[in-house]
Structures are given as C-alpha cells and as structure tokens.
Amino acid sequence: METTLTNKGTIKNQPPTKTTCAAIQKRAKEMEADTVRFLSDLVRTQSFSSKEKDVIAVIKKEMENIGFDEIRIDGLGNIIGRIGAGKRVIAFDGHVDTVYPGDLSQWDSDPFKPFVKDGKLWGRGTVDQKGGVATMIHAARLIKELGLNDQFAIYFTGTVMEEDCDGLCWQYLLNEEKLKPELVVITEPTNMNIYRGHRGRMEIRVEVKGRSCHGSAPERGDNAIYKIARIALEIEKLNERLKGDPFLGKGTVTISEVKSSSPSLCAVADEAGIHLDRRLTYGETKESAIAEVKDAAARAGYSDAKVYVLKYEEAAYTGKVYPTEKYYPTWALDENSPYLKSAVDAYVGVLGKRPLVDKWTFSTNSVAIAGMKGIPSFGLGPGNEVYAHAVNEACPVEHLSGAVAFYAAFVAKLNGKV
Ligand SMILES: [Zn+2]
Secondary structure (H helix, E strand, O other): OOEEEOOOOOEEEOOOOOOOHHHHHHHHHHHHHHHHHHHHHHHHOOOEOOOOHHHHHHHHHHHHHHOOOEEEEOOOOOEEEEEOOOOEEEEEEEEOOEOOOOOHHHOOOOOOOOEEEOOEEEOOOHHHHHHHHHHHHHHHHHHHHOOOOOOEEEEEEEEOOOOOOOOHHHHHHHHOOOOOOOEEEEOOOOOOOEEOEEOEEEEEEEEEEOEOOEOOOHHHOEOHHHHHHHHHHHHHHHHHHOOOOOOOOOOEEEEEEEEEEOOOOOEOOOEEEEEEEEEEOOOOOHHHHHHHHHHHHHHOOOOOOEEEEOEEOOEOOOOOEOOEEOEEOOEEOOOOOHHHHHHHHHHHHHHOOOOOEEOOOOOOOHHHHHHHOOOOEEEOOOOOHHHOOOOOOEEEHHHHHHHHHHHHHHHHHHOOOO
C-alpha cells in the first residue's frame, strides 16, 4: 500500500486506482502464513451443526481485527460481516459447521490439532469448509488493503447448520434478514476449479396402512409390509426411468430405510413406510418428483399410499427453530453468465491458467440462494471435495493463498480495476 504525508502531517492511505493481478498475488502470498494461522484457529474450535457458537466468536474477532465496516450475528446464529458501502450488493458464503470426526482410530492424528505437513494443513474442516471461510475473510482484508472495491457492499456470511440442512441458513438471511445480493459466491471446496451448479435433492416418505390380525391366521388381515414391498420394487423401476441432463447428470431415487409396525411379532403388520433419497437433476421439481412416486405406488396397486416431503425442525445454537421442508432444489448458473466470464478472467489473471468450469457432486447453500430464489451463484473453494467428510482431511496451503487471490481479483474485476 502506498502511503503519503498529507499537508497536516498525518499519514493517509492512498489506495492505487489501478491495481494489478501481480499485486494481489503478491499480497495473498505474503498473507499465507497468517491465513494458515486463522484457519488453524477455526479448526481447533469445534463447531458441529447447531453447536457453532464458539467458532462464530473466533470469526467475529478476526473480522474486528481486519476492520470490517459492519459485523452482526442474526437470530439463527449466522455471522454477517460487510465491507464497502456501494449501491450494488454481493455476498461470499462459507458454512462454519463441520461433520463429526467419526471413528478417531481411523485418523492418523488428532482432527482438532491442525498442523502443516507435506504442503497441506491437516484437520477436520480444513476442506469442508473452514478453508473457504478463512480465505474469503482474508480476501476481504486484501480487498480493503489494496482498495479494490468502491462499487459494492460486500457481505461475508459465516453460516450455520449447513451439514444438517443445506440452505436453511440462507433461507433465513434472504427471508428474515432481507439480504438482497445480486450474486453469491460459494466457497465450498472445488479443488480450485469453478463450479456453477449441482443436483438438488429431497427426502420423501411413503406410508401404507394394513390391517392387523393374529399371525397364526394372516388371511384375516392385510399385511402392510407386502404392500410397501411392492411399492419398493416400483421405486427401483422408477429410478431406471429418470431423465438425465447433459451438465448435471441423471436424477436418481433410492430407498434408504424401511420401517413397519405391528402389535406384536406374532401379528400381521398394520403399518409400513419407506424413506426415499431423491436426487434431482435439471428440470425436476418437488411437484414432479412427488407425482412420480405417487404414480409408482399406483402402479403397485396402492394409489392410496401417503407420499410426503419430510420436515427439518432442529433448533439452532441460538435456540431458534426455523422449520423447512427437506427439499433442496437443483440449480445451475447459465454457462454464458457475465459473472462467470468475470470469474474466469479473474482466475486467469491471478492463477495463470484457465479454470475447469464444472459442478459439485454434493449439495451447497445455493439450493436456497439459486435453487429457491433464483439468485445467480457460482463457487470456488480451497481443498479437494473428495476429502470432505473423510478421515485425514487436509487442504493444500497453496490453495489458501490462491483462493484469497481469486476472491480479491474477482471483486477487482467487477469493479473494473483489473
Ligand atoms: Zn460443506
């Protein structure tokens, strides 16, 4: 940063009007050790879904030290930091919760004692996705230091409960906090590629009733298990019929659970149900998916089967319950989107090669942002998604400075400064 003495003798920051990608790259690299330090602080602070209070405090402190223009924590417990006060609004999002480590004996080291080895930072959440959280916040610092933004209010959201119910946090930000971004950049891991969509999903329950009677004379009753079994076989056929999409791939449906009840183990079952994991491709909606399952039940001869979408109603760490249906719509950003073009240009500028533009295999908060609300979204994040939710999770250190540089260069690009 250039500094000049004003006529009053005090030092005033004089941000350069035209910055180069080289300056962004250089500064991101200089900051790399400190980004590793911040990410290590986040990893050390356990934050499973609905238990994110402590990590939110760590992020708040970092935002305060950087000098964010506004920092607040909403009713669901999301942290919202803003830099800039331009008329246009964009957001960067990273969820702050992680999944549990699982069987600790399968880890080579303590997942909550991060360390650098072989050019990687090791620990739970380094990839999914505290690496994205640390780098977007340090990008804010770089954007401020180099004066890369004057047209935008830029929100950096550290969001909660994503691992349990993707997009719920953003339903809250959009519906209750009235955040109105024209674009949201997702910082979930992409192995430093640019991703512009993923399949959606939903959880569906199918239930049938039977009529119980003594197990010694089953002909007197009507066994609910035989009914649900016939429906289950129709679900298998439905999966074969589902359509594909050239970019997102094929929709799928599978059965993840069967449950039944009867008055005793010597009685005909009076109730049975199956739980469906449905992945939705482009063009498939909640309505179309439900209609297909009702049709499958009818093909089995049971058009009276009850078919419905499950609800999520867990409490956040703040105590807030914000119920939603377990429907996470498909989304994809148009491949000709000007935002995508700016992202590719910024990428080439600071990372020196053309990015692979692809899609996530898993689901992200953009099910609410883009899937429900139609707000343009794309993502780039440090770390390879194959290590998400896996033991010995580790993120390459060079991805960290790379992501900081990319986010800053993208903002500079939107501001016409690179
Ligand atoms: Zn994630």
